[in-house]
Amino acid sequence: MERTRRHVRPPARGVRARLLAVLAATALAVLPGLTATATAAPAVDADLVRNGGFEAGLDGWTCSAGSGAAVTTPVRTGTSALRATPSGGDNARCTQSVTVKPDAQYTLTGHVRGTYTYLGVTGTGTSDGYDWTQSAADWKRLSTTFRTGPTTTRVTLYAHGWYGTPAYHVDDVTLVGPAVDPGQPPVKPTGLRTDSVGPHNATVAWDPVPGATGYTVQVDGARAWTGSATSAYLAGLSPGKQYRVEVAATNDAGTSPLSAALLVTTPLGEGDPLPPKALVGYLHASFANGSGYTRMADVPNSWDVIHLAFGEPTSVTSGDIRFTRCPVTECPNVESDAEFKAAIKAKQAQGKKVLISIGGQNGQVQLNSTGARDAFVTSVSKIIDEYGLDGLDIDFEGHSLSLNANDTDFKNPTTPVIVNLIQAVKTLKAAYGPRFMLTMAPETFFVQLGYQYYGTGRWGGQDPRAGAYLPVIHALRNDLTLLHVQDYNSGSIMGLDNQYHSMGGADFHIAMTDMLLTGFPVAGDASNVFPALRPEQVAIGMPASTNAGNGHVSGTEVNKALDCLTKGTGCGTYRTHGVWPALRGLMSWSINWDRHNNTDFSRNFDTWRR
Secondary structure, eight states, X not given: OOOOOOOOOOOOHHHHHHHHHHHHHHHHOOOTTOOOOOOOOOOOEEEOOSSTTOTTTTTTOEEGXXXXXXXXXXXXXXXXXXXXXXXXXXXXOEEEEEEOOTTOEEEEEEEEEEEEEEEEEEOOSSOOOEEEEEEEEEEEEEEEEEEOOTTOOEEEEEEEXXXXXXXXXXXXXXXXXXXXXXXXXXXXXXXXEEEEEOSSOEEEEOOOOTTOOEEEEXXXXXXXXXXXXXXXXXXXXXXXXXXXEEEEEEETTEEOOOOOOEEEEOOOOSOOSSOSSEEEEEEEOSOOOTTOOOOGGGSOTTOSEEEEEEEEESSTTTOOEEOOOOOTTTOTTOOOHHHHHHHHHXXXXXXXXXXXXXXXXXXXXXXXXXXXXXXXXXXXHHHHHHHTOOEEEEEOOTTSSOOOTTOOOTTSOOOHHHHHHHHHHHHHHHHHOTTOEEEEOOBGGGTGGGGTOOSTTSSTTSOTTTTTTHHHHHHTTTTOSEEOOBOSSOOOEEOTTSOXXXXXXXXXXXXXXXXXXXXXXXXXXXXXXXXOOOGGGBEEEEESSTTTOTTOOOXXXXXXXXXXXXXXXXXXXXXOSOOOTTOOEEEEEOHHHHHHTTTHHHHHHHHHHO
């Protein structure tokens, strides 16, 4: 803002003349051998913070784990301020990246309310600074001054609270120092194209724009995505509809014109292969245990999807999958191959779906070469063709999927076992067509744990499997019929409320499923969000009895979880981010254990879905 001009009486004419003479003589008094030159004006200080008063919401700011929001009370000035809420595992850190001059001095200032509230800067190239308050019941000014290094051009401003403390507030953040010429806005993006298109979503990409620091994608004129990547996943589309997609590039100087429009038409799809409320179960087809062997013909009609457990590899890295039926020595009542195949056809005639499940607890599969990938496609195809099956279930456990240390972007995986699996499944899908069903049964460790950790280095460098299913799910989401995460045999997992949830009640299933239906930032990175799945793609994985696995819950708790997620009723302490009447249903381990337990699990679900 301009300073107010103050009127000053001019000096008398005689005095003014003498002043002018002195000034002229001073200007001509140049030392011998030197030439008079104009002195360069010092750089003008300016406030470099974007939206420091939060009047435009969180525009320009990113808060960890969705912890921040713009609120209208309390505020210090204007109409808005920042409120950020820490949790037991997150300090609610809100940041903004700012362009600065090298070797220059800046002062960061802001006003805060709350306990253990911090305001600071990182990336200065010299000594980063911060200020903090242990307790501020009313607005308190925090400030720190720093000097940038000789090559520093960007710094990161931050505010945060402390773990487990109440919400803190921030308003009127400024960074005052030499202004930086922002240059010119970037040119409009080119090369806008589709990478994939499904009935409900699409992925678009474009060529990088020199000088751009971010991009905005519009769908039919409305903002649909912002970020720094050169591709965007667009969800919530409708089947059989044409959309107009455009992208603009941004930097500190402004926003480019919109790119040439891309018309994206979503396919109609092939119809829904499953009932609106479906029950999925695993049939012990290649082994027996304490639950006993169940013949295919004796599978109760409650089960809509039957996974044959399991197809297993001839060796961990071969990719060669074999399905061997339970031998008569282990399963005295096993049917013949001809009877087994006839029973599959009979189930399919009733509208049931029968899939081969690959992996399981003992069937570790690592497709770490293209040869293993191709052997996987060939051998799985033989199984599907021999038994006339409807598709494939991926039940990779153990160390079948582990991320390389530098594989940090789930949208662009580079780990061979993950890339080869994605390619193999896409090849099978292309070969069998749109009616080919694809399901996945990862453990919570491989999916929801990606909310906190993603790959090596995210969990003390101890385990590269945390979240390792996320790239597979994301790459195949247009082909995915069902994701039924195993909500059992799990430790405590953090939900979107940043609280840990443990097995044994409805809240655990509600919290884990809410993450899939809401989406979540991967490893706390708000710019790297795993998009929500459609509710009809999601079933909740539960053990059928106390014998089937840790985490069994009673039918009452099962119904509480289903009612909360589909109707918004019967919810416990966890508050969901929505209500999803189209949630597909339940998956259980297993059909055999349910029969062993007087079919209590399936009968309870039948009663609920009526």
